[in-house]
Amino acid sequence: MPRPIRATIHTQALRHNLQVVQSAVPDARVWAVVKANAYGHGIERVFEGLRGADGFALLDLQEAQRLRTLGWRGPILLLEGAFELRDLELCSRLDLWHTVHSEAQIDMLAAHKTNVPHRVFLKMNVGMNRLGFRPEQYRSAWTRLNALPQVDEISLMAHFSDADGPVGVAVQMETFLAASAELPGERSLHNSAAVLRHGQLPGDWVRAGIALYGSSPDHPEHTGAHWQLQPTLSLNADIIGTQDLKAGDTVGYGSTFVAQAAMRIGIVACGYADGYPRICPTGTPVLVAGTRSQTLGRVSMDMLAVDLTPTPEAGIGDEVTLWGRAKTGAVLPIDEVAACAQTVGYELMCALAQRVPVTVEP
Ligand SMILES: *Cc1c(COP(=O)(O)O)cnc(C)c1O
Numbered sequence: 001m002p003r004p005i006r007a008t009i010h011t012q013a014l015r016h017n018l019q020v021v022q023s024a025v026p027d028a029r030v031w032a033v034v035k036a037n038a039y040g041h042g043i044e045r046v047f048e049g050l051r052g053a054d055g056f057a058l059l060d061l062q063e064a065q066r067l068r069t070l071g072w073r074g075p076i077l078l079l080e081g082a083f084e085l086r087d088l089e090l091c092s093r094l095d096l097w098h099t100v101h102s103e104a105q106i107d108m109l110a111a112h113k114t115n116v117p118h119r120v121f122l123k124m125n126v127g128m129n130r131l132g133f134r135p136e137q138y139r140s141a142w143t144r145l146n147a148l149p150q151v152d153e154i155s156l157m158a159h160f161s162d163a164d165g166p167v168g169v170a171v172q173m174e175t176f177l178a179a180s181a182e183l184p185g186e187r188s189l190h191n192s193a194a195v196l197r198h199g200q201l202p203g204d205w206v207r208a209g210i211a212l213y214g215s216s217p218d219h220p221e222h223t224g225a226h227w228q229l230q231p232t233l234s235l236n237a238d239i240i241g242t243q244d245l246k247a248g249d250t251v252g253y254g255s256t257f258v259a260q261a262a263m264r265i266g267i268v269a270c271g272y273a274d275g276y277p278r279i280c281p282t283g284t285p286v287l288v289a290g291t292r293s294q295t296l297g298r299v300s301m302d303m304l305a306v307d308l309t310p311t312p313e314a315g316i317g318d319e320v321t322l323w324g325r326a327k328t329g330a331v332l333p334i335d336e337v338a339a340c341a342q343t344v345g346y347e348l349m350c351a352l353a354q355r356v357p358v359t360v361e362p
Contacts, residue, residue, distance in 0.1 A: 003302075004238035004317075005269050007358045009041055010325065013214055013230035014049025020228050021208045024199040025190070029054035031077055033191075033209035037063065040349040041213065041233055044070065045360045049232070050212060055097075057207050061090050068094050077121060079207075080131065081105050088112040099123050099157065100145060101131040109150045117152035120145065121188060124179060126172040128161040135179035142183055155186040155205070164193035164218040173201060193217035196227050215345030219335035231331060233349055234324025235356070237270035239288075239316055242308065251305050252297030257282050264308040268320045271302040275353040276322055277341035284340040287321035288314050290328030323348070 021030055032053035033039075038046040043063055047070050050056070055075030056067055064076050081099040082088050085108050091098055092114045100106060101123040109118070122142055125132030133141045145151050158176045160169045169189075176189065186204035192211035194201070197218065210217050214231040216224040224231070245251070245259040266288065272278040276299060284295040288311045296305045308314050319327055323334040334345040341348070352358075 003269050005274055005356055006236055007352055007356050008234045009045045009360045010232050011049040011362050013232045014046055017212045017214055017229050018050060018052055021195055021211055024195050025206050028203055028206045031055045031057040031205055031207045032212055033057045033207050035059050036350050039213050040352045061087055064094060064096050082108055085111060091118060092116055106144055109148055112150050114150055117150055119153050120151055121155045121157040124158045124176055126158045126175045128159055135175055138179045156180050156183060157188045160194055163191060169194055169198050210346055213349060215334055224333050231324040235322040236319050237268050239266040239318050239320060240269045241267035242315055253300060254298055257297035265296055266306045266308050268304050268306055270304055270322055271300050273301045273353060274356050275351040280340050285332055285336055287326045287330055287332050289318045290326040290330040
């Protein structure tokens with residue numbers, strides 16, 4: 001028998017979350033962002049749930065190829081554009097739209113031999129200072145791009161640094177609008193946080209990632225439930241052992257947890273080699289047979305310990321939910337576990353280990 005641990009992808013929840021995004025921006029088209037292998041879910045596994053999107057956005061050419069292999073004929077956008085000249089051949093062949101964020105990429109386009117001009121998204125750096133042309137360079141980049149026979153329609157794009165927090169997007173939005181005024185073309189500005197918190201702002205295409213996967217982009221200010229999002233990735237494992245502790249007994253490496261009184265604990269077939277963060281301290285929430293409890297002591301490579309005090313009948317073979325949905329229907333938001341690990345839901349999803357078997361639920 002394989003180790004009793006499993007991840008489950010909830011197709012209906014993906015569909016539901018996509019609808020949440022669509023209804024937040026009813027006039028915009030939605031890119032489903034599926035970079036990093038669909039935030040760890042697997043592109044092939046989320047395709048059915050997200051095929052109602054208007055396009056898919058990602059950055060790896062091989063992932064774009066996989067989408068074409070799945071039969072997707074609609075738009076695909078490369079969020080970082082081409083890395084070398086050869087990439088543009090694949091863009092031509094697979095009909096990929098791509099970001100242009102640097103002079104080097106304009107040079108590549110000028111050197112690219114193609115009969116089919118490309119649809120490009122010209123990126124403005126409005127303050128994140130990662131990729132893009134500064135506002136004062138934007139217009140000349142557009143003019144240079146527009147003169148190339150290799151280029152078809154140019155869309156205008158920016159990425160907000162603070163859509164999820166108190167700083168907001170007003171200043172960066174103003175920068176974008178001022179520097180792109182009178183330029184023709186569709187606009188794409190919003191990530192998930194901007195869609196949910198600032199969806200009334202202008203934009204023809206939104207780029208939604210984390211919200212589609214049921215994690216709140218602005219946790220802990222708002223939970224996924226607040227935004228009506230449903231978990232799309234559950235991680236469950238079984239109890240494979242139990243221990244009856246006496247007062248003073250300790251649990252796990254380093255003996256970091258000390259029982260204050262007699263108690264029962266369960267040993268669960270999930271550890272950091274499965275993608276569960278080792279940094280999660282005693283007290284990180286779990287569900288035992290759907291009932292809320294907590295981890296105890298250090299997470300080891302293949303196992304962790306949970307408190308069975310709230311579920312005295314629980315024993316070997318019972319299900320422990322590390323995040324997502326339990327058999328009972330109870331939900332433990334991935335964002336709560338991420339907060340205990342001092343990170344965000346994104347990182348936990350992306351870190352799900354290869355060795356964990358994944359099933360796709362309709
Ligand atoms: C990843 C990414 C997104 C999606 O961000 P979420 O916070 O997951 O919605 C949008 N735009 C760009 C450029 C990205 O790289």
